[in-house]
Amino acid sequence: MTAEEAAPSGSAAPPDTVRLMVLEGDGIGPEIVAATLRVLAAVGERFGIDLAFEHHLIGLAALAAHGSTFPGHIIGAVANFDGIVLGPVDHQRYPTPELGGLNPSGQLRKQLDLYANIRPARTLPGLPPPCGRSFDLLIVRENTEGFYADRSMFVGSGEFMPTPDVALSLRKITRDGSTRIARSAFELAGRRARRKVTAVHKANVLRVTDGLFLECVREVAEEYPEVEYEEQLVDAMTALLVRDPSRFDVIVTTNMFGDILSDLASELSGSLGLAASLNSGREFAIAQAQHGSAPDIAGEGVANPASLIGSAGMLLAWIGERREDQRLIDAGAAISRAIADVLRLPQHRTRDLGGDVGTAAFADLVADALRSDASKGEDVA
Ligand code: ATP
Numbered sequence: 543m544t545a546e547e548a549a550p551s552g553s554a555a556p557p558d559t560v561r562l563m564v565l566e567g568d569g570i571g572p573e574i575v576a577a578t579l580r581v582l583a584a585v586g587e588r589f590g591i592d593l594a595f596e597h598h599l600i601g602l603a604a605l606a607a608h609g610s611t612f613p614g615h616i617i618g619a620v621a622n623f624d625g626i627v628l629g630p631v632d633h634q635r636y637p638t639p640e641l642g643g644l645n646p647s648g649q650l651r652k653q654l655d656l657y658a659n660i661r662p663a664r665t666l667p668g669l670p671p672p673c674g675r676s677f678d679l680l681i682v683r684e685n686t687e688g689f690y691a692d693r694s695m696f697v698g699s700g701e702f703m704p705t706p707d708v709a710l711s712l713r714k715i716t717r718d719g720s721t722r723i724a725r726s727a728f729e730l731a732g733r734r735a736r737r738k739v740t741a742v743h744k745a746n747v748l749r750v751t752d753g754l755f756l757e758c759v760r761e762v763a764e765e766y767p768e769v770e771y772e773e774q775l776v777d778a779m780t781a782l783l784v785r786d787p788s789r790f791d792v793i794v795t796t797n798m799f800g801d802i803l804s805d806l807a808s809e810l811s812g813s814l815g816l817a818a819s820l821n822s823g824r825e826f827a828i829a830q831a832q833h834g835s836a837p838d839i840a841g842e843g844v845a846n847p848a849s850l851i852g853s854a855g856m857l858l859a860w861i862g863e864r865r866e867d868q869r870l871i872d873a874g875a876a877i878s879r880a881i882a883d884v885l886r887l888p889q890h891r892t893r894d895l896g897g898d899v900g901t902a903a904f905a906d907l908v909a910d911a912l913r914s915d916a917s918k919g920e921d922v923a
Contacts (some may be wrong), residue, residue: 560861560870565646566618568601570834570845570901571629573800577847577905578627578829578854581877584909585858588661589873596623600646601631611636612644617653625857626650626828629850632835639699646694650828651685656821657719658726659683659800659854661816661832662810663787663807668886669895673810677787680734681807683800687714690797714795715751720758727759727767727794736791737772739763739769742779742799755796776803783807804832815846816881820856827860829853839893843900846892848881851908855881857913880911 564579567570579595586593599614605611611631620626636643650656664678665671686693691700691914694714724741731739738765741759745752756773763771774782776799777841782789783803787810793803808817817832831849839845855877862870884890891897899907900921 558670558867559594560597560625560858561594561623562857563620563854564595564597564625564824565600566597566601566603566633567646567835568632569630569837569840571601571631571835573840573901574845574847574850575627575629577901578691578850580902580905581880581908582854582858583913584626584894584912585873588876588915589869591858591869591873598686601629602635605636605642610642610644612646616646620654620826624861625826627850627854627857628828628830630636630831630833630835632837636792636836645692645877647830648690651821652693654826654828655686656826657684657686657722657826658822659685659819660726660730660853661800661804661808661817661819661824662856663804663811665811666816666882666885669812669891671811673784673787673862675786675788676895677790677811679787679790679807680730680792681800681804682723682730682792682794683721683804684719684795684797686797687716687719688797689713692844693797697736697922713748713751715755717754717758720796721762724762724794727763727792728769731769731792732766734791736770736790737768738772739766740779740790740793741771741773742776742795742803743773744776744799746775752796752900756784759794777834779803780806783810786844787907808832813846815849815894816851816852817849818856820851820853821848821861821862825858829857843902844893845901846894847901847905848885848892848908851905852878852881876912876915877908880915883911884908 566575582593599607631646633645661681661873664677694700694712703819704710731737743752743756745756758868783806808814814833818830819830821828831853842894855874858870859874890899890907892899
């Protein structure tokens with residue numbers, strides 16, 4: 543459905559309506575977005591939240607319809623919304639920017655200054671983790687600079703070729719970018735039971751860039767004496783995570799290291815299909831699964847939508863905190879609990895978790911769990 547076909551326009555909705563822009567993306571995007579909207583409808587009913595959705599095309603469908611994978615009107619329309627539900631994108635298949643191939647995910651993060659990518663990875667009761675240990679991690683990944691060619695420059699690309707045989711890539715690390723992501727990590731750690739932050743870096747080789755990153759994190763650490771602080775080299779960290787992820791609590795790191803470590807952590811928790819995430823800035827946030835568009839399983843109805851459903855729960859909670867609306871915060875917690883409740887039973891699991899439940903059927907199970915949560919009354923934690 544395009545914006546023209548969508549029912550409620552963001553700007554026409556009543557004031558306490560939660561107005562969400564919906565961008566399906568590529569590959570499994572349409573399937574897991576549809577599943578997420580079913581769950582959002584159920585949680586809206588359960589908590590009396592008025593949700594309005596407006597669909598816009600991005601990705602390969604937008605390239606065919608509008609000549610660009612990220613049409614210009616989308617950024618202009620964002621001000622009418624409280625957040626975005628963003629499906630994964632297959633930007634490897636996009637043409638060059640001159641031919642309309644822009645990465646919607648990178649563009650949104652950069653243009654809306656969504657500097658904090660919050661990526662939880664936790665084991666769930668009854669779902670045996672591949673790593674054999676229970677853990678509860680939060681990876682706080684810088685989202686607007688680092689090694690990402692589409693983000694690190696004001697004009698032009700951060701990757702270039704001075705000769706046909708030489709390719710260069712710039713890695714941008716700034717004092718402001720490092721300080722604000724560190725502050726996000728310490729704020730989040732201060733609200734958790736363990737209260738521990740691990741900064742992950744490669745400052746033994748990247749002395750200048752990761753040196754600056756560490757200097758900023760250390761300065762912020764001084765402001766939070768109640769939070770334990772440690773540092774690890776990124777290569778050692780991969781081994782330590784596999785050996786015992788329960789050693790860690792909040793991990794703060796630069797863009798690419800965070801991307802890689804969070805895939806590892808979510809797979810250790812059971813599957814990449816469980817990996818929720820929120821891209822947040824000061825003014826806006828986007829629910830987006832950690833994984834990509836999984837073209838290998840697209841269209842089969844077997845993708846695990848828990849990742850995007852959980853991300854949408856994080857988004858509702860984020861909007862609730864900004865609005866000081868407890869219903870939204872409770873709705874976010876209820877989504878996370880409903881996913882965990884459903885996954886307790888092997889017969890409720892999707893293929894990535896060894897089961898045979900399809901994408902839509904999984905969403906229905908989570909929606910039913912939310913409705914039966916309602917029958918328990920106001921016991922929402
Ligand atoms: P990107 O670079 O865009 O992040 P990627 O190369 O990391 O993408 P993914 O698309 O994330 O690749 O897929 C990696 C593997 O995980 C694939 O085998 C894919 O099928 C699987 N996968 C990813 N998401 C899910 C999901 N929601 N449910 C089941 N399997 C998934």
